[in-house]
Amino acid sequence: MFQWMRKMRKQRRKPWQEVLVDEEGTKKVSASVKKNKQILEHAYHACADLIIRSFATKNSVENNMLIAYLGGTANVEEINEHVMKGLQSSNRPLDGLKALEQSVAITDTKKIHTFNDVFINIADGKPVLFAEGINTALSLGMSKWATRAVEDTQTEPVIRGAKEGFVESMQVNVTLLRKRIRTPRLKLKTLVIGDYSRTQVALLYIDGLCDPELLKEVKKRINGIHIDGVWDGGMVQEQIQDNQRSVFPQILTTERPDVVCASLLDGKCSLIFEGSPNTLILPTTFFAFMQSPEDYYVGYMISSLLRMLRFGFLLIALLAPAFYIAIVTFHQEMIPTTLIMAMTSMREQVPFPALVEALVMEITFEGLREAGVRLPRQVGQAISIVGALVIGQAAIQASLVSPAMVIIVSITAIASFMIPHYELSISVRILRFPLMIIAGVFGLIGVVLSVIAIIVHLASLRSFGLPYLEPLAPFKKHGAGDSIIRRRLQHQTIRPHLTGKTWNKYRRWKE
Amino acid sequence: MKKIMLFIMTISLFALPLNGCRDSNELEDLALVMGIGVDLTEDEHPLVSLQVFLPQGSGQSGGSQSQSKGAGGANQSFIATESGQSIGDAVNKIAKRMSRRVYLSHNAVLIISERMANHRLREVIDYCQRTQEIRQRTLLFVTREDMPKILNYESVLEKTSSISLLKEEEKHLNLITTIRDVSLMKTGPNKPIAIPVIKLRRDSYDPREQVTKIIGSALFTDEQMVGMMNSERTLGILMMNGDFRNNTFTFKPKGRKGKLSVNVQDIRIRAVPTIDRGSWELSIHLSGKGMLQENTTTLNPMNPVDCRQIEKQTAKYLASMIGKGFKQSQCVGSDVYMTYEVFERSYPHECQRARAHWATVYPNIHLSVHPQIQLMHSGASNS
Structure with a gap:
């Protein structure tokens, strides 16, 4: 067969x-x-x-x-x-x-x-x-394409650290990397994807750090793609990641040259696409999506605290509405007496069960969010005012939802914006809805079982052979210092061992 | 695909028998019980009163109205009363006639009338321990007052009377007994239980101001009420059990004019039990700190000699307070000080033998208290 x-x-x-x-x-x-x-x-x-x-x-x-x-x-x-x-x-x-x-x-x-x-x-x-x-x-070799000037990244802004982001020209993007890693060991191989578009793709890696087997596998998967044209890395990412049905992204996308450089030095490789500012970094673990490049530029204490905060808010973004529904419909004994008294008074005039209430609010919010992305800038402000009034004030006034639900929806929204990488926040947004329905049907037990299921799924994922939850499951002592917390850079002397036999163990030049 | 199906099946299998839509209760379908009162009718049937929270659709429409009502002391609860064969029967009768589901999980206090407490405490405790919805941390009180009345009074500070009673727990100034405490106390011989007694007081200054006041504690032996100890002596029980926080004691020092008010805190107790040729002795070594709050005597706390004097007098007062309370409990044979446990740790065999006739052993225990109070703060005035 x-x-x-x-x-x-x-x-x-x-x-x-x-x-x-x-x-x-x-x-x-x-x-x-x-x-x-x-x-x-x-x-x-x-x-x-x-x-x-x-x-x-x-x-x-x-x-x-x-x-x-x-x-x-x-x-x-x-x-x-x-x-x-x-x-x-x-x-x-x-x-x-x-x-x-x-x-x-x-x-x-x-x-x-x-x-x-x-x-x-x-x-x-x-x-x-x-x-x-x-x-x-x-x-x-005298080509000259129209291209945008190098500007601030709009999608991954930082307070401290380099502001410049990739543009739509591969050549400029590679220059931005060469500017940061000045060694001939930074290698670049071009591939071509797209039968009509013939999009040039640069596969970047550092010789001696990146595993040749990984490069071979990347090339193999890219050659397996058959498509008319490629306009962004996302179109390739979808087709080359290990588990294509998973809601979780297994390849990191970034617009920032410093992120790419740091990943290259970790022994990862990167794909730069002609005509797209988004580059792919692979293999990637779950924790990479929870890290901001700024974590390394500000102190280790604040970045450790912020990382923990992010994980806390990740849970909120995923579970807050589900918990609210489960507790309000099944486990009223868990609510403090004073709070339940206030909540009963609030919910007295709401005609829907908590599940419907939550679904209506969350869907409205998702709609607002999507509309906000598509809106022309001139009308954006008007719509956001309307949205805030619709969600916040009018819905309560009309007794469609209870004030507590508004708080839950808004904290969920804030929490989902705290995830540094957009792809992961999309996964969380998707998972929130089944979790809410499960919470409405099975209560907290359903929520807990779902969380276990999600963790099992995460643990089963791999990104180009690298376990998705890597420094924690399987546990790697030296990697764990840069996962939920960030240890001081002096202590992060050992490079993560990704896949294959090539492992340049120490983070310094060694012949 | 197969894997996913298997996965979903597993989840459903685990979740289905445990919980489901059929168990769901929306908040607005619940009648939140805030307090329970248990009394006896004329023909000796339990009479149960439930204090049910009255949700006032807050939010926009009634915003200003409810506020003005709140300021006027609008009652946020109502009382549902029913008698029955048993407590459970009575509660069931109330549940039947109520439009919403009677929800006992948020019940904070359970008030037992004196008539009920006198002989039938057992029924109340049994009901509380068996009914799943009732929390183990429910506070127990005994009262002589009219049952629905004490539940229905309007608390000025709190939303309902039960909440104002619940706050007693956080004050740490009185003995507080929860159902869990009773379950633990019941394990001792003779089942000694102490439950605080409350009384409704109307303040003469403001006619609206009604308060429930803890006036002492009811002592039980074998689940029958045998006596009542006053509030100050009850503090001795707290000290011995290690639940004492602080309290201001006011007393007249011997041979002096005027009064001393000392706030006693940080009490540490070391109980040394001895059994010497059949005589049971318990010596209590008590050490603590005192803050002088008021001094109208001629004793000068800045003077080391007078200072020692104040410390000594305070210690003496505490010793006599504990001694009196202990004596009273010995008279009614209710070992609320948990001396059996103290002896059992040092003399397990003797206690095992004495357990059956603890009613005769307990009154003969000789208590000696060795208190030591250190004055921490004298105040700035030295007159």
């Missing part, structure tokens, strides 16, 4: 070249400029933005040169300055590839033999230069 499966997979897997390129792609670069031009024009028919320019060198009568690029992707000034000028005024005869290379004043050139590569380089924004009599084309 395994053999059959393997065969099936082999059949399904097609090299991307075949899909992308038509018959022209298989053709070789010809020695005749005219012929090359014909092929290009045929392949790029109805592409108004393709610029093909034939021209002659100084000591030639006929047009013996051809340059082609996509308008807007290449640096036009540089082409004019370093290519056209040089070639048109050069006296040297172009009698071979070497002479051609020398007459072009550009560092990044590449020899191309097939039209397949020609198309790829043009798509990447690199102008391709053909010359009469030479059956090899030259790609010139």
Whole structure:
């Protein structure tokens, strides 16, 4: 059966070249400029933005040169300055590839033999230069894409620490990393995903820290993806994580270069996508989602306290409505007498059972939250006022919900915003609703059983072979100092052992 | 998929028999019982009064109204009374006629009338210990007052009378007995139990001001009320049991004019039991601290000699207070000081033998108190 499966997979897997390129792609670069031009024009028919320019060198009568690029992707000034000028005024005869290379004043050139590569380089924004009599084309690394300037991260802001975040250009993003880790050991391998989009993906790792097996596995999983186009890491994350049905994310997403650098030094690897500011870090444990990069920049005491606080609020975000429902409908003896007296008075006019009340409020809040994301900025404020009034005041006035429920909903909302990484807070939001229903049906026992079930599930998860609850379950002594608490950096001398045999044990240079 | 199904099945299997929608009670369907009163009718049937919390739909509509009512001392509770074959029967009758479910879990106090306490305390304790909803921490009181009246009085400070009684527990100034305490006390020979006695007092200054006051404690032997000890002597029981916090004692020192008020605190007790040729002796070593609060005598606390004098007089007063209380309990044969336990720790065999006829042993125990009080604070005045 395994053999059959393997065969099936082999059949399904097609090299991307075949899909992308038509018959022209298989053709070789010809020695005749005219012929090359014909092929290009045929392949790029109805592409108004393709610029093909034939021209002659100084000591030639006929047009013996051809340059082609996509308008807007290449640096036009540089082409004019370093290519056209040089070639048109050069006296040297172009009698071979070497002479051609020398007459072009550009560092990044590449020899191309097939039209397949020609198309790829043009798509990447690199102008391709053909010359009469030479059956090899030259790609010139002069691409220039429109990109946003490096700005503050909007989604992961910190008070202390670097403010700059990734942008939509892979090259800029890699520069941001190179700026922080200045060693040739920082390796970068490019992969391509997306049969049409041909999105470049950079796989970053540090040689000697990252396990080669892990890299192999990442590459294998990425090569298994078959998709037209990839616009964000999330589209890949969904397809390469170990348990794709789990609500919990098993790959960390970040917009911050410092987070990526720290992870790389831990022996993890990172995926940077062309066109997306979100990078993926893998393997990842549950605790990485509960940590903010700021934890390492401010004192160990406050960051330990804040981490504990975050875990407390994680429980609140997950369980507060469920506990409220369970206690109010099943375990009234648990409420202090004075409180229950106040609560009975409050609930006297509410027509719904606590479960319905809680569901209505939570769903309203989720709606408000979603609306808040989509709203144009100008009307956002108006809606938030309406939302606050609807949830807070009017609902109580209309006796639809009790004031206690409003408190529960708002503390849940606050708690869910305390989770540093958005993906985990989504998981908590999803899990909250089944928990509420279970609490309404089975009471506290149901809640406790569900929590046990969630923990069992968490313990069974793995991220690229790394147990999801790693420093605590299985317990790792040196890792535990950086989980719920953060020990002083002097004491965190041992690098976490992730997967595989490669384990550079000490956090310092060791040959 | 199979795994998930198995998982859900397991959860359901575990959860189903334990709890379910059928057990749910919405808050607004509960009649919260705040206090229970147990009395006897003319024909010797238990008469149960339940103080039920009256939720006043607060929130917006009645906001201002309820406030003004609250200031006027609106009653936040009502009393439901019913007699029956037994206490449980009576409660059941109330539950039948009430529109909401009678919910006893938040019951804070249980008041037993003296008539009931005299001979039938056992029924009350039995009901409390068996009924699941009743908390072990429910406070017990005995009263001579009219039963519904003492539950129904309007407390000025608290929402209901039961809550004002509940606050007694936090004051640590009086003996407080919970059902759990009774269960523990009952294990001694003769089942000695002490339960505080309350009385309704109307303040002459403000006619609205009504308070329940603890005037002493009822002593029980074999679940029958045998006597009553006054409030100050009850403090001796507290001291011996280690529950004493602080109290101000006012007394006249011997041979002097004027009075001393000393706040005694940090009492430590060491009880040394001895059985010497059939005579049972218990010596109590008591040490504590005193804060002089008022001094109208000629004793000067700044003077070391006078200071010793004050300490000595305070100690003497405490010793006599404990001694009197102990004597009284010996007279009625109710070992509320738990001396049996103290002896049992040192003389297990003798106590085992004496257990059957503890009623004759206990009155003959000789108590000697060796108090030692240290004056901590004299006040700034030295006159």
